[in-house]
Amino acid sequence: MQDNYKNNNYKTTSDSKVKTSYIIMPSDLNEKKNLYGGRLLDYADHLAGSVAIRHVRGSVITASVDSFDFIKPFHLGDFLLAEAFISGVGNKSMEIFIKFFGEDAITGERFLGAYCFYTFVATNLKEGETLAKIIPESEEEKKIMAGYEDRKKRNLDRVKRNEEFKNFIKLEY
Numbered sequence: 355m356q357d358n359y360k361n362n363n364y365k366t367t368s369d370s371k372v373k374t375s376y377i378i379m380p381s382d383l384n385e386k387k388n389l390y391g392g393r394l395l396d397y398a399d400h401l402a403g404s405v406a407i408r409h410v411r412g413s414v415i416t417a418s419v420d421s422f423d424f425i426k427p428f429h430l431g432d433f434l435l436a437e438a439f440i441s442g443v444g445n446k447s448m449e450i451f452i453k454f455f456g457e458d459a460i461t462g463e464r465f466l467g468a469y470c471f472y473t474f475v476a477t478n479l480k481e482g483e484t485l486a487k488i489i490p491e492s493e494e495e496k497k498i499m500a501g502y503e504d505r506k507k508r509n510l511d512r513v514k515r516n517e518e519f520k521n522f523i524k525l526e527y
Contacts, residue, residue, distance in 0.1 A: 442502030
């Protein structure tokens with residue numbers, strides 16, 4: 355990290371970025387012989403949570419899965435590669451971007467399989483404390499972060515609509 359950012363107000367994406375890999379096994383497959391989508395959602399939540407905890411160095415909760423786009427299926431024997439990083443920071447909340455790409459174990463050919471945005475909230479901030487701002491380090495990160503304010507506005511609008519909507523949901527079973 356650059357010396358002038360070595361304080362609690364700024365962090366770079368690499369300070370909390372998480373990269374991982376996994377090989378798709380038979381127990382990961384759905385009836386179509388592709389990676390089960392729920393498994394990928396589970397991985398995403400764990401990755402996003404890890405990034406959020408590393409950024410805050412404290413406790414966090416998942417606030418929302420803002421979007422999840424499945425692009426191309428993963429198959430048995432593919433390597434599932436993932437990279438997750440902070441893509442925007444508010445006062446107490448942070449958006450995490452995750453990309454999943456596959457790699458054919460034999461040919462090494464790679465493909466984009468899915469990407470998503472999650473929002474997490476820091477739960478251990480003291481009164482008046484805010485999250486450290488994030489500094490992108492790559493062109494990809496800059497491009498993704500450039501859309502943060504628009505995504506945040508859409509998410510806040512959705513939260514407001516959901517607040518009204520939940521009053522109509524019955525709890526009878």
